[in-house]
Amino acid sequence: MPTPEMSELETIAEATPLLQKQTGIVIPVYLPPGESRALAAALLRDLVQACLNEIDDPANICLSVDGAESGAEVASQLAREFAVSIVVGVVCRVVPRTVVRAALGTRHHDLRVRARTDA
Helix, strand or coil: CCCCCCCCCCCHHHHHHHHHHHCCEEEEECCCCCCHHHHHHHHHHHHHHHHHCCCCCHHHEEEEECCHHHCHHHHHHHHHHHCCEEEECCCCCCCCHHHHHHHHHHHHHHHHHHHHHHC
């Protein structure tokens, strides 16, 4: 029996079509190098196919790749094959603040030395 807290969509059968139209899925992609890469690619394909069963518009499934070397080629192929979306992140190297300060300090010192010799 429905409770007073239930919304207009009272059953899963009523909610399913709405969810299929209004839901998006983001699939994080990181395919490791080495022997397990082929297995990871096959599992990713299976996951995309399973998600396609739940969503009306394949473009509402987004493969979010963790850098070009982390599976962008496989994800691009799946995006073309299944018409899903794809985004490939740029991998940035994080440099500790002390290294940045040291580099900037060296550069500042170099500029001061050049300024003295140019004068």
